[in-house]
Amino acid sequence: MGLFFALVPFIAQGAEMGKFQYEDFKKPERCRTCHREIYQEWRQSLMSQSFTHHWDDVEYFKLALPHALKLDKVAEVKGGCIACHAPLAFLTGDIPPKTPAAGTRANEGVSCEICHSITGSTEKEPFNFSYTIKPGKVKFGPRKNGRSSFHGVEYSEFIKGSELCATCHDEQSPYGAWVKETYREWKSGPYAREGARCQDCHMYHAPGKVARSGKLRSDIAHHAFHGAHFPGKMGGAVDIALYADVNQASPGSSVNVRAELFNGKVGHYIPSGSCEERMLWLEMAAIDAEGKTYYLTLNKKGFKGEEYTISDGKAFAYQAMGEIMGVKEFGGVKRDGNIPDGVRIFRRPFFDPEGRMTICQWYTAENSLVDYRIGPRETKIESFSWVIPQDVSPGPVKITATLYYSLVPSSVGEFLELMPSEYAPVKVNTVTLDIEVIK
Ligand code: HEC
Numbered sequence: 106m107g108l109f110f111a112l113v114p115f116i117a118q119g120a121e122m123g124k125f126q127y128e129d130f131k132k133p134e135r136c137r138t139c140h141r142e143i144y145q146e147w148r149q150s151l152m153s154q155s156f157t158h159h160w161d162d163v164e165y166f167k168l169a170l171p172h173a174l175k176l177d178k179v180a181e182v183k184g185g186c187i188a189c190h191a192p193l194a195f196l197t198g199d200i201p202p203k204t205p206a207a208g209t210r211a212n213e214g215v216s217c218e219i220c221h222s223i224t225g226s227t228e229k230e231p232f233n234f235s236y237t238i239k240p241g242k243v244k245f246g247p248r249k250n251g252r253s254s255f256h257g258v259e260y261s262e263f264i265k266g267s268e269l270c271a272t273c274h275d276e277q278s279p280y281g282a283w284v285k286e287t288y289r290e291w292k293s294g295p296y297a298r299e300g301a302r303c304q305d306c307h308m309y310h311a312p313g314k315v316a317r318s319g320k321l322r323s324d325i326a327h328h329a330f331h332g333a334h335f336p337g338k339m340g341g342a343v344d345i346a347l348y349a350d351v352n353q354a355s356p357g358s359s360v361n362v363r364a365e366l367f368n369g370k371v372g373h374y375i376p377s378g379s380c381e382e383r384m385l386w387l388e389m390a391a392i393d394a395e396g397k398t399y400y401l402t403l404n405k406k407g408f409k410g411e412e413y414t415i416s417d418g419k420a421f422a423y424q425a426m427g428e429i430m431g432v433k434e435f436g437g438v439k440r441d442g443n444i445p446d447g448v449r450i451f452r453r454p455f456f457d458p459e460g461r462m463t464i465c466q467w468y469t470a471e472n473s474l475v476d477y478r479i480g481p482r483e484t485k486i487e488s489f490s491w492v493i494p495q496d497v498s499p500g501p502v503k504i505t506a507t508l509y510y511s512l513v514p515s516s517v518g519e520f521l522e523l524m525p526s527e528y529a530p531v532k533v534n535t536v537t538l539d540i541e542v543i544k
């Protein structure tokens with residue numbers, strides 16, 4: 106099976122390009138007249154911005170599309186990106202769509218009509234926009250007793266399952282590498298076994314009405330879809346505990362510190378999804394009584410590819426992005442952005458056909474060298490040492506662990522002139538352990 110996929114990647118084609126007209130799909134504003142609150146939730150979520158959002162705009166028009174027109178091997182992403190990010194444009198054959206500035210209906214992104222017209226997938230474990238779709242009078246929904254005067258309602262087992270999400274959240278590159286596997290990570294983890302679906306964490310249920318003239322129900326599905334773009338969803342996503350092997354120490358002696366990081370809230374790996382650009386990292390500092398800060402040294406574990414999981418200000422990467430843009434003698438940008446050296450990074454690096462780390466997921470030939478992310482309910486244990494310098498002030502010392510997350514390495518964000526909010530670090534958690542320095 107693995108070999109089959111490796112030889113014929115990008116085969117999961119359900120939705121057919123150009124089979125429909127824009128008029129076959131109602132605008133979300135039409136749904137808003139009755140489903141006002143759901144519309145408001147959707148509007149605030151990334152689903153409604155999946156094409157217009159600045160970074161998506163940049164990545165498709167500055168990188169993927171020019172690359173697709175230049176390199177045969179990746180030609181299919183010209184429509185492929187659009188099938189997930191602007192499904193209406195794909196289904197109507199508006200490929201490549203005009204940029205978001207033109208205000209076409211591509212801008213509707215993953216709209217109401219997309220999810221509520223999807224009937225299933227051609228794949229048992231879906232990926233690569235393998236949804237089948239039937240727009241029209243009937244909306245597919247989760248209930249057997251919903252009634253509307255405006256549209257028909259049909260109960261759908263598919264819409265209630267994580268497989269709906271998998272049609273867009275799992276993806277194979279033209280080189281056969283799995284470049285998104287949120288569904289597969291979930292499927293092989295504890296939450297799938299316990300029956301907790303994507304919807305249970307990303308579309309929380311609460312009492313209310315789904316439509317103006319609808320029934321009051323005890324458990325309506327909210328369309329929040331909060332994920333990595335919501336600092337509140339990230340905050341506290343990983344628990345941290347700190348342990349030291351001594352309570353007191355003197356300058357010249359060594360303190361060993363252990364940090365345990367537990368992913369107790371995320372139904373898949375953290376980070377997940379767009380791993381080519383996501384980083385989670387742990388900074389370990391000791392702050393003495395006078396406020397002087399010292400950094401602890403990470404003890405390496407010695408696994409294959411570990412060098413990609415330890416920050417190094419001298420490592421450059423992402424050369425392909427400059428080459429596609431025609432930047433002369435482009436040596437890449439800093440692999441790890443501007444985080445301090447020697448810090449543990451939880452990430453899954455992607456490599457292009459020339460073996461260089463890449464943020465171009467469609468140009469990814471290999472990404473199984475090292476996967477050092479934190480799995481669902483997994484605990485990662487890191488150890489550090491600190492030889493107490495002579496100039497440390499006697500008294501209490503605060504050993505502080507801070508876990509940060511960023512969507513995109515800052516070096517890439519700066520190079521592509523993204524909005525700073527797209528790459529600013531978010532604090533996931535921080536804890537402190539006191540020890541005492543005696544002289
Ligand atoms: C004229 C008002 C009206 C409009 C416009 C409208 N709906 Fe509805 N819709 C309803 C009502 C009423 C219900 C039933 C609510 C209930 O059962 O509590 C409903 C239910 C639904 C359901 C749930 C079906 C189920 O399983 O219970 C979906 C999905 C849905 N609508 C999608 C849409 C979409 C997509 C649009 C825009 C194309 C839309 N609706 C436009 C009134 C409307």
Ligand code: HEC
Pocket residue numbers: 133136137140143144145147152215216217218220221246247248264265269304305308315316324325326328
């Ligand atoms: C990414 C896919 C997706 C998009 C986009 C989406 N929905 Fe839904 N919607 C769902 C799923 C999945 C459910 C069922 C959730 C469940 O089973 O817990 C649902 C449920 C509903 C329901 C029934 C809620 C209930 O509990 O009875 C209505 C009504 C609805 N959606 C309307 C809309 C409208 C209107 C929009 C656009 C503003 C929209 N949806 C956009 C996936 C989507």
Ligand code: HEC
Pocket residue numbers: 151152154155156158161188189190192215219220269270271272273274303304307308330331332333334335
């Ligand atoms: C038609 C394709 C499609 C389907 C179906 C779909 N998604 Fe998405 N989803 C996207 C795209 C595209 C994005 C990326 C938006 C962006 O960042 O531009 C996304 C983003 C997200 C995010 C991240 C938001 C953030 O804040 O970072 C979450 C969470 C999410 N989807 C959950 C779901 C769930 C749950 C389902 C199933 C009920 C689902 N999606 C179904 C296409 C889809």
Ligand code: HEC
Pocket residue numbers: 267270271274287288289291292296301302303304305306307331332333338339342370371372373374375376377378379383
């Ligand atoms: C047990 C709850 C839970 C379940 C189940 C769950 N998620 Fe999540 N998900 C989270 C939390 C919490 C976050 C925020 C932390 C993060 O970004 O990893 C998140 C983040 C995400 C992100 C952003 C990931 C990133 O790093 O960019 C996406 C996309 C997503 N979820 C999609 C899904 C899909 C699709 C499913 C089902 C296959 C699913 N989630 C199941 C809790 C859950």
Ligand code: HEC
Pocket residue numbers: 160161164165169182185186187188189190232233234272273274275276332333377378379380467512
């Ligand atoms: C199979 C569906 C699918 C395909 C094909 C796809 N994407 Fe995505 N894309 C997604 C989903 C889902 C997410 C959200 C993942 C997450 O939150 O981590 C995403 C995330 C992104 C992001 C990150 C957004 C952010 O804010 O961090 C960018 C940029 C992007 N895609 C651009 C592209 C481009 C360009 C292509 C074509 C080369 C493409 N995508 C192909 C589904 C897809």
